[in-house]
Structure formats: structure tokens, C-alpha cells
Amino acid sequence: MNETELLWLAIGRVPYFLPRVRVFRREIYSGKTATGGYIKIGRPGQGDAYWMADRDVHANWYGEIEAKSAIGQYRAAQVNWRTFCGDRSIPHITWRVGKKESPDDTVARWIAELKEAVG
Numbered sequence: 001m002n003e004t005e006l007l008w009l010a011i012g013r014v015p016y017f018l019p020r021v022r023v024f025r026r027e028i029y030s031g032k033t034a035t036g037g038y039i040k041i042g043r044p045g046q047g048d049a050y051w052m053a054d055r056d057v058h059a060n061w062y063g064e065i066e067a068k069s070a071i072g073q074y075r076a077a078q079v080n081w082r083t084f085c086g087d088r089s090i091p092h093i094t095w096r097v098g099k100k101e102s103p104d105d106t107v108a109r110w111i112a113e114l115k116e117a118v119g
Helices: 003-017 076-087 103-118
Strands: 021-025 031-034 038-041 049-053 062-067 092-096
Touching: 003 021, 003 049, 003 062, 003 092, 003 103, 021 103, 049 103, 062 076, 062 103, 076 092, 092 103
Parallel strands: 062 092
Antiparallel strands: 021 049, 031 038, 049 062
């Protein structure tokens, strides 16, 4: 499984392990519409997903998630976005695919990393 497929798997499993946390996929897109107009959604470099949690339960109720393959590197726009988040005290985590992990083990590790990040 690639990082996008694992991300979707994790999004589906998070509520079972962290019932007061939700992860949402963020789409980045720019291009022409069917009517010939132009549309831009999101900003280059934004995380692949973000989490929201109950404020009264978790210290970090909002944060960004970047999903990367085992060898994936950050692009310049992603480094800039991570810096933007850090400058504003917004948690930003990287979910990296494990080289020799099963998909279930990778997702379990990611959920543990998220649990630590939300506090």
C-alpha cells in the first residue's frame, strides 16, 4: 500500500482508537473547471490531512499531518508550510510508511503518534 492508501485506512480507524479525535483529508487542486473557469483549492505544501479533537479533552485540538512514503522527501513548499505551522504553535506531524511494516502495523503506529501529538 502507498502512503495515500494508508492515510485513508488510518482516517477510518482513528475514531475507534481515539473517539474524540477526527482526521480529515485535505485536497490540494488547481486547474480549469468544466465551464472553462479556474479553481484553486488549498495551498501548496499544506499537510495531506489535519486533525481536530475536543478542546476540553486534548491539549492540541488541531494539527497538521503529512503522509510520506518510507523514502519520501519534503518538497520546498511542504517545508515552508511546516515552518508556518511551527511559527504559530500548530502541531505538525509526519506519518511515514515503515519499510518493513505491515499496513496494519504502520496504521497502528501512526495512531499512536497521533495520540501523543494531541496530548
